[in-house]
Amino acid sequence: MPPGSIGPKPGRGLDFNPTCFSHPLAADGYTLAHRDPAVRQFWVEHCIASRRIGAHFGATLGTPCVTNIWIPDGAKDTPADRLAPRMRLCEALDRILAEAIDPQHNRDAVEAKLFGLGAESYTVGSHEFYLGYAVRHPDTLLCLDAGHFHPTEVISDKISAVLLYVDELLLHVSRGVRWDSDHVVTFSDELQAVMQELVRGDFLGRTHIGLDFFDASINRVAAWAIGARNAQRALLLALLEPTQTLRQMEDDGDTTGRLALMEELKGLPWARSGTCLPAPRGTNRYGFPR
Numbered sequence: 658m659p660p661g662s663i664g665p666k667p668g669r670g671l672d673f674n675p676t677c678f679s680h681p682l683a684a685d686g687y688t689l690a691h692r693d694p695a696v697r698q699f700w701v702e703h704c705i706a707s708r709r710i711g712a713h714f715g716a717t718l719g720t721p722c723v724t725n726i727w728i729p730d731g732a733k734d735t736p737a738d739r740l741a742p743r744m745r746l747c748e749a750l751d752r753i754l755a756e757a758i759d760p761q762h763n764r765d766a767v768e769a770k771l772f773g774l775g776a777e778s779y780t781v782g783s784h785e786f787y788l789g790y791a792v793r794h795p796d797t798l799l800c801l802d803a804g805h806f807h808p809t810e811v812i813s814d815k816i817s818a819v820l821l822y823v824d825e826l827l828l829h830v831s832r833g834v835r836w837d838s839d840h841v842v843t844f845s846d847e848l849q850a851v852m853q854e855l856v857r858g859d860f861l862g863r864t865h866i867g868l869d870f871f872d873a874s875i876n877r878v879a880a881w882a883i884g885a886r887n888a889q890r891a892l893l894l895a896l897l898e899p900t901q902t903l904r905q906m907e908d909d910g911d912t913t914g915r916l917a918l919m920e921e922l923k924g925l926p927w928a929r930s931g932t933c934l935p936a937p938r939g940t941n942r943y944g945f946p947r
């Protein structure tokens with residue numbers, strides 16, 4: 658392998674998805690929930706093959722591949738039957754996931770979306786649909802994509818709720834902009850809130866953090882590096898947060914102090930907000946004057 662290659666290397670994992678779009682048999686906007694059994698069967702077999710490819714990645718690289726299923730199925734205008742496509746999707750998922758695969762090699766995830774372009778009125782694979790599916794199928798991860806909900810909803814608020822009922826999560830760390838998803842991850846309040854929730858709830862061991870963004874208007878490698886670095890930086894800051902102090906303030910009813918400290922933490926050098934380096938003389942561990 659040439660130096661710098663991104664090819665197989667122990668400890669370096671790959672995730673996968675079946676890509677149920679950009680194909681003639683997805684042209685009318687339906688795949689696993691299609692009313693034609695033959696079209697549905699094509700996509701079922703495609704997803705079964707995708708799981709096996711994921712298992713091959715996992716076995717070769719020595720770390721599980723998460724194979725995530727997202728489908729575009731939905732309707733531009735108001736459907737008369739919202740139930741039948743969801744029943745078909747449920748049955749298709751059961752067939753796709755029927756084959757037992759070593760979880761050391763492949764993990765399966767299902768990803769909801771509120772709506773998409775051309776599917777404004779109805780999405781078969783909604784959040785409620787997949788949340789229910791993941792609760793009923795504990796081996797299946799629930800994927801929360803930061804850009805797949807209403808703009809006033811945030812996945813940071815959903816993590817502690819869904820992890821009461823599902824064993825593990827796949828996160829698609831992303832950035833929605835108005836009606837669009839998949840913008841490059843910036844160092845936003847929501848990105849920080851997602852990582853804070855994972856740390857505060859001790860959820861890192863039950864969460865697979867995936868990045869999901871793409872913007873062809875900027876350099877792809879730079880976008881990848883910028884987004885990944887922001888995600889890592891937000892996770893580092895969350896790990897350095899004095900969570901116990903914030904919780905104590907909250908328990909004591911000191912909501913003003915909680916707000917002041919939360920805001921102060923945003924601008925502190927890392928050395929001051931954590932315990933890795935001593936605070937400067939004359940300040941407490943948060944950088945406040947004594």
Ligand SMILES: [Mn+2]
Nearest residue numbers: 768802829869
């Ligand atoms: Mn996604």
